[in-house]
Amino acid sequence: MSPINRLDLDRIFKNLDKNNNGRITIAELQNLLHGIGIQTTSEELEKLVGRSNLDYVDFLFFYEAIADPRDADDEEDLRKAFEVFDFDGDGFISCEELKMVLTKMGLWEKKSGDDCRDMIHVYDKNLDGLLDFDEFKDMMMTMNYNAENKRLNYVN
Missing domain, CATH: 1.10.238.10 (EF-hand)
Structure with a gap:
């Protein structure tokens, strides 16, 4: 798994899901990333994610993909x-x-x-x-x- 536990990831997802529809948009995800100093365009992020919004499971997969320190680079x-x-x-x-x-x-x-x-x-x-x-x-x-x-x- 990853350095941030599931409870914390759940809390992050809920904080991002401003309209409580169970999905976060690329814009909402981009705001989080910008808030912690990671600059990316919405186009780059959508290309990386592969869709315009994410449900909770998609969010977990996205987090795992960017958080695993054993990957290349x-x-x-x-x-x-x-x-x-x-x-x-x-x-x-x-x-x-x-x-x-x-x-x-x-x-x-x-x-x-x-x-x-x-x-x-x-x-x-x-x-x-x-x-x-x-x-x-x-x-x-x-x-x-x-x-x-x-x-x-x-x-x-």
């Missing part, structure tokens, strides 16, 4: 994902940046800063309170492995 894809989280471009993901991106994705519901620091601490090898690219890569690979084996994605 792993390093480049992970670098792009890292850049989304590294909002200020300083080469590190701080607790504030992590919260900001998770909030934009609809995955952060007024959790305390301690939860965020705990999430980072699990993968922070040098204990500086930040994630560099290698730590982020380890986190993504570990989260993916754990989810595929039906283990908790985040273990403190």
